Amino acid sequence: MSRNSGIEVLRYTAFSADPEGGNPAGVVLDASGLDDAAMLAVAAELGYSESAFLTGRSGPGEAGAREYTIRYFSPKAEVPFCGHATVATALALAERDGPGDLVFRTPAGTVPVTVTREGAELRATLTSVEPDVLDIAPDDLAEALAALDWPAADLDPALPPRIAFAGARHLVLAAATRERLADLSYDFARLEALMHRLDLTTLQLVWRQAPDVFHVRNPFPVGGVVEDPATGAAAAAFGAYLRDRSLVPGTAVLTLHQGEDMGRPGTLTVELRADDARVRVSGTGARIED
Incomplete structure (x- = not known):
């Protein structure tokens, strides 16, 4: 306290x-x-x-x-x-x-x-809340990749870029390799300006390890920090994105690993239900003592 x-x-x-x-x-x-x-x-x-x-x-x-x-x-x-x-x-x-x-x-x-x-x-x-998934304009995608210094060839074509919402807006970008995800050094001011223009809260950068297991990272320059260590709002939006693109079954439990590259590992569990458009995100926690 x-x-x-x-x-x-x-x-x-x-x-x-x-x-x-x-x-x-x-x-x-x-x-x-x-x-x-x-x-x-x-x-x-x-x-x-x-x-x-x-x-x-x-x-x-x-x-x-x-x-x-x-x-x-x-x-x-x-x-x-x-x-x-x-x-x-x-x-x-x-x-x-x-x-x-x-x-x-x-x-x-x-x-x-x-x-x-x-x-x-x-x-x-x-x-x-009720989620939504939107297309991103090609010019805006190109600007996001330029700010990240990510070549378009480093993206995973099986998970196309989209803007996903489940309480806040997040741009989903999928890396083709774990090495691409791990190498995060971006233009803070340039990405912040784009995110303000598109009303984005974070970028949801992902790498698919297995059909139901993902590693994720979340740049958050609009919040004044380089990276968010574990992002429940983005996890919910990402679950909605995967379902919208038919990349997972309608009913599924997904595991997201985040924070490993920051030295603050965490695990987010995302649950999708075929009879409910909303997304459930769960996790443990701990008190941080003074």
């Missing part, structure tokens, strides 16, 4: 049971008295890719789920949805109040989350 001008700020990592892995997030369980500038200041001081702020609570919702209004800030701006900060917040609430069902009212829409206990660990599963 840390305190910022009297504000109680918890720190959790998401998508790893090891505090040194996964993606860290700040969590403020009572941000009802904070304005936008104060929330942004907390996020900037922490320096994590995102922090989450519970700004209100309503009565028990459907089936007794606890309902909260939540907002997310990167060090530079508010974002509409953040998967890892959602998981971190759900785990913080579960440690305080016990596992169970939650509903988060996010700027992107309603996101149910279920927290269960698996042995000594807690696991949170979020259900995305």
